[in-house]
Amino acid sequence: MINTDYRLIHFNCARPFGEFNFENEFVRVFMAILPRIFADAEQFEGLRWHAHGVRRPDGEWRGMTNALPHPEGMGMPEICTMAVWTGIEALKEFSYSGRTHPPGMRRLATQLDRSHGASFVLWWAPRSQSFTLEDGWNKLMHLRKHGPTDEAFTLDHLKAQPAAA
Structure with a gap:
């Protein structure tokens, strides 16, 4: 039985190489594909x-x-992006099998600066808890400093959903 007291949150960030302006190909392409990815996300059943x-x-x-x-x-x-998912399978389906996200990210993957460490973090949050992008940033900084923990983890080091409160 699925525990609905907790929800899976993901936060990720991307830092492109070069200057952040429309002369940068990454910025042009990224800003052009975002509306399509966001529209698909709005229709995706596993994204809350x-x-x-x-x-x-x-x-x-x-x-x-x-x-x-x-x-x-x-x-x-x-x-940065932060999202609430029904579970890990929904996140994986949208990220790796979706219509717009996988091809868009494959196209841009070589233009990302990954020198600052992890850029993707997951955590379980109580359904009643609210949060901001800054909270997601802090979770990512926790992951970079401490590695995967119950508080902040990765797809390679998943943590089980907490038991019902």
Whole structure:
């Protein structure tokens, strides 16, 4: 029986190489495919909620619609997504078998700076708990510092859903 007291949350970020402007191919392609991916996400049965934003190097969060212009010389921002899933299988289905997400991410994979460590984190949250993109960022920083724990884990180191409260 599925425990509905907890939900699976994922947070991921991407940092493209180069400057964060429309002259950068990654930024152009990424911003062009996002509306299609978001539309598919809205229709996907296993996804309950998703949010997106851009975290500047100074810690300021911007929405996707006002991420540009990005101050020249500020350094690359993190383009972030956080989502609530019905479970791990739903996350995997959308991410690896979906119509728009897999081909879009394959196209962009070689243009991502992965030098800062993990860019994807999972955790189980009580259904009543609310959270922000900054909370997701903090979970990712926890993962980078401590590795997979019950608080923050990865697809390669999954943690079981907590028992009902």
